[in-house]
Amino acid sequence: xxxxxxxxxxxxxxxxxxxxxxxxxxxxxxxxxxxxxxxxxxxxxxxxxxxxxxxxxxxxxxxxxxxxxxxxxxxxxxxxxxxxxxxxxxxxxxxxxxxxxxxxxxxxxxxx
Amino acid sequence: xxxxxxxxxxxxxxxxxxxxxxxxxxxxxxxxxxxxxxxxxxxxxxxxxxxxxxxxxxxxxxxxxxxxxxxxxxxxxxxxxxxxxxxxxxxxxxxxxxxxxxxxxxxxxxxxx
Numbered sequence: 752x753x754x755x756x757x758x759x760x761x762x763x764x765x766x767x768x769x770x771x772x773x774x775x776x777x778x779x780x781x782x783x784x785x786x787x788x789x790x791x792x793x794x795x796x797x798x799x800x801x802x803x804x805x806x807x808x809x810x811x812x813x814x815x816x817x818x819x820x821x822x823x824x825x826x827x828x829x830x831x832x833x834x835x836x837x838x839x840x841x842x843x844x845x846x847x848x849x850x851x852x853x854x855x856x857x858x859x860x861x862x863x
Numbered sequence: 864x865x866x867x868x869x870x871x872x873x874x875x876x877x878x879x880x881x882x883x884x885x886x887x888x889x890x891x892x893x894x895x896x897x898x899x900x901x902x903x904x905x906x907x908x909x910x911x912x913x914x915x916x917x918x919x920x921x922x923x924x925x926x927x928x929x930x931x932x933x934x935x936x937x938x939x940x941x942x943x944x945x946x947x948x949x950x951x952x953x954x955x956x957x958x959x960x961x962x963x964x965x966x967x968x969x970x971x972x973x974x975x976x
Contacts, residue, residue: 784964793869793952793968794907809963841906849895849956852964854906 754778755855757842763861770829772858774842782845783825784852785809785817787838794841800825801848832862866890867955869967877975882940884970886953889934893955897964898927898938900949907952911938943974 755776764770776783784799796809798817806817814836816828829836839859843852868887876882886896897912913920913927913936920927926939940947953967 786966791968794966796963796965799963807963810965848964851897851909851912852899852907854908856906 755842755844755853757840757855757858759858760856761859761861763863764832765863766833768829768832768862770832770860772827772829772840772842772860774825774827774855775823776825776842776844776853776855777823778844778846778853779822780844780846780853781822782848782850783819784843784845785815785825785827786841786843787811787836788841788857789838797827829860832860834862836860837862866893866965867953867967869951869953869970871970872968873971873973875973875975876943878943878945880943882943882947882972882974884938884940884951884953884972886936886938886967887934888936888955888965890955890957890965891934892957893965895956896927896929896936897954897956898925899952899954899966901952901969902949910951940972943972945974945976948972948974 758773785797786794795811800819842855845852870885898910899907900910901907911922918929924941928937950969950971952969956964
């Protein structure tokens with residue numbers, strides 16, 4: 752079974768703070784995704800990547816940067832956090848785009 | 864612009880009844896439709912998926928019905944069990960020229976014993 756881990760699991764920061772969310776998958780998947788989940792909106796795609804060094808813009812990218820350093824590691828960066836970015840963040844990976852996505856346990860971020 | 868729509872937002876059925884969850888989409892290039900379910904305080908996980916070459920996909924008590932002409936899908940859960948209580952997400956992926964998955968906003972299902 753695919754293994755996707757995220758860190759930290761919970762994070763509290765202040766408005767204007769700098770936050771990095773980390774994701775690692777150990778199943779040699781090509782695709783990795785960052786989503787945010789908010790009540791009433793389901794899962795919204797922030798950024799995704801189909802390989803090391805590749806980055807694609809998702810549907811709600813404003814205020815977020817991402818970097819895929821290796822096939823295993825995908826990072827989400829919030830350089831000037833705002834309260835509107837308070838959310839539950841999921842990372843996911845898949846072998847190819849039309850394939851099962853395996854989700855990490857999520858990171859709950861609170862921006863005060 | 865919401866490319867994948869789900870209805871109802873929430874649904875309550877009695878144990879043993881059939882729950883019907885609806886999904887519609889706009890982009891005709893979508894050709895892979897997975898359904899994910901998410902239990903409280905857990906991550907989404909794949910439940911069942913369909914490609915438009917079929918108009919029906921079954922997996923035990925879970926069946927997807929697909930209408931390509933109307934761009935609609937529905938997930939039928941027969942003999943619903945309390946353990947089926949979860950949020951169900953319909954999603955869609957284009958076949959060519961795109962890599963991302965578009966999720967609907969979800970249907971929260973409660974099965975009462």
